[in-house]
Amino acid sequence: MATLYLIPTSLGDTSFNRILPSYNTEIVTALRYFIVEDLRTARRFLKKTNPSIDIDSLTFFILNQHTSLEELSSFLLPLFDGNDMGVLSEAGCPAIADPGADIVAMAQKNNFKVVPLVGPSSILLSLMGSGFNGQSFAFVGYLPIQPTDRSKALKKLESRAYAEDQSQIFIETPYRNMKMLEEILMSCQLNTRLCIAADITLETEFIKTKTIKEWKTQLPDLNKRPCIFLIYKSL
Amino acid sequence: MATLYLIPTSLGDTSFNRILPSYNTEIVTALRYFIVEDLRTARRFLKKTNPSIDIDSLTFFILNQHTSLEELSSFLLPLFDGNDMGVLSEAGCPAIADPGADIVAMAQKNNFKVVPLVGPSSILLSLMGSGFNGQSFAFVGYLPIQPTDRSKALKKLESRAYAEDQSQIFIETPYRNMKMLEEILMSCQLNTRLCIAADITLETEFIKTKTIKEWKTQLPDLNKRPCIFLIYKSL
Numbered sequence: 488m489a490t491l492y493l494i495p496t497s498l499g500d501t502s503f504n505r506i507l508p509s510y511n512t513e514i515v516t517a518l519r520y521f522i523v524e525d526l527r528t529a530r531r532f533l534k535k536t537n538p539s540i541d542i543d544s545l546t547f548f549i550l551n552q553h554t555s556l557e558e559l560s561s562f563l564l565p566l567f568d569g570n571d572m573g574v575l576s577e578a579g580c581p582a583i584a585d586p587g588a589d590i591v592a593m594a595q596k597n598n599f600k601v602v603p604l605v606g607p608s609s610i611l612l613s614l615m616g617s618g619f620n621g622q623s624f625a626f627v628g629y630l631p632i633q634p635t636d637r638s639k640a641l642k643k644l645e646s647r648a649y650a651e652d653q654s655q656i657f658i659e660t661p662y663r664n665m666k667m668l669e670e671i672l673m674s675c676q677l678n679t680r681l682c683i684a685a686d687i688t689l690e691t692e693f694i695k696t697k698t699i700k701e702w703k704t705q706l707p708d709l710n711k712r713p714c715i716f717l718i719y720k721s722l
Numbered sequence: 723m724a725t726l727y728l729i730p731t732s733l734g735d736t737s738f739n740r741i742l743p744s745y746n747t748e749i750v751t752a753l754r755y756f757i758v759e760d761l762r763t764a765r766r767f768l769k770k771t772n773p774s775i776d777i778d779s780l781t782f783f784i785l786n787q788h789t790s791l792e793e794l795s796s797f798l799l800p801l802f803d804g805n806d807m808g809v810l811s812e813a814g815c816p817a818i819a820d821p822g823a824d825i826v827a828m829a830q831k832n833n834f835k836v837v838p839l840v841g842p843s844s845i846l847l848s849l850m851g852s853g854f855n856g857q858s859f860a861f862v863g864y865l866p867i868q869p870t871d872r873s874k875a876l877k878k879l880e881s882r883a884y885a886e887d888q889s890q891i892f893i894e895t896p897y898r899n900m901k902m903l904e905e906i907l908m909s910c911q912l913n914t915r916l917c918i919a920a921d922i923t924l925e926t927e928f929i930k931t932k933t934i935k936e937w938k939t940q941l942p943d944l945n946k947r948p949c950i951f952l953i954y955k956s957l
Contacts, residue, residue, distance in 0.1 A: 508740055588855060591851065593853070595852070595853045603847040603929070618817070619823060621822070622863040625888070
């Protein structure tokens with residue numbers, strides 16, 4: 488039975504032995520068929536994983552927002568022919584805060600074996616580093632862009648953090664991070680805790696938990712840095 | 723400034739190069755102070771990470787449900803003295819579905835640097851493999867034990883999966899897995915999808931998504947296997 492491997496990549500410019508088990512290299516080196524989010528970064532990842540790889544002998548299928556469900560299902564043909572395949576996302580873990588879930592759902596529906604490999608997830612690493620509740624947490628992706636909707640969404644997350652004792656995690660497009668931070672500081676209560684995690688697994692990694700009140704006195708520079716925000720109730 | 727490293731361990735009997743980056747070994751080998759959930763498994767982990775390690779030269783602090791907050795704060799004294807420390811949980815990632823969050827919160831409050839290392843998380847790996855929504859998901863830990871409360875909790879998770887388009891993830895004590903599975907099959911709608919993930923990262927790994935209706939025709943044997951359950955709306 489052919490296997491679909493879910494292959495994490497790095498979260499930025501970092502050495503692979505910092506963030507990936509060596510087993511992943513063994514798996515990647517043996518695969519000939521890949522479903523990838525971006526061809527250029529996928530090639531770069533594969534070349535860095537195995538410098539002697541013959542990229543031209545590999546087959547790539549491109550998976551992004553424009554891929555139709557019909558196209559998607561054709562991507563699995565190599566599995567039906569008995570070939571193992573790998574899914575590579577642009578950064579981090581495939582199918583987590585990234586495309587890939589649809590292709591995995593199709594593989595599951597067709598009874599193929601699905602094997603996720605270990606790698607860096609900014610969601611999980613930031614939650615570990617936050618000191619927030621790791622027994623109950625939710626990741627909700629991007630918040631609405633329209634200011635009143637966004638403020639409402641932030642207040643809803645904050646009230647769930649208190650009512651359900653659940654850490655609330657969300658992200659923003661890097662160039663809008665500072666705007667997001669200002670909106671969090673305006674919308675949330677002074678004693679609520681906010682963890683800001685930027686450049687996870689990189690040299691400039693920053694993971695810091697403070698109360699809203701404390702953050703108001705000193706804003707970190709998050710502009711254009713990949714960043715994740717976590718909200719949790721006061722100590 | 724001293725650093726608190728959060729050090730993932732394995733999820734069972736598996737080779738470390740399958741699940742841990744080699745960088746983790748470098749960090750672990752350099753540390754002299756550890757906060758651990760169980761002394762015996764911590765020693766075993768350290769010995770397997772670095773066979774030439776001198777265990778007797780290391781200092782251990784035991785962190786579990788019985789540790790008072792006062793004791794906890796004394797655990798950080800080596801950090802105040804300028805020594806890096808490591809937190810090891812019993813299995814998987816510290817502070818995720820495991821103790822450790824309190825000690826991280828204290829380290830954050832005292833402005834120490836907190837660095838989470840990459841490793842296996844059954845929550846994240848099962849979500850990747852499920853084919854469920856990875857752009858919005860919640861982990862809620864254990865469900866209530868009392869049958870009517872549990873059924874109510876399952877129905878609430880199911881309705882949130884539909885209403886908020888959010889994957890819902892939870893766990894059970896291994897010897898109660900089969901009972902949990904029966905209760906899920908009784909409480910949820912026939913078209914709702916359930917992913918069962920057992921023995922993650924082990925030789926016997928099993929990650930399978932089916933509808934409730936499909937699961938009813940064939941129950942997997944989950945007894946005493948570490949297991950995680952995920953619920954999501956129908957395709």
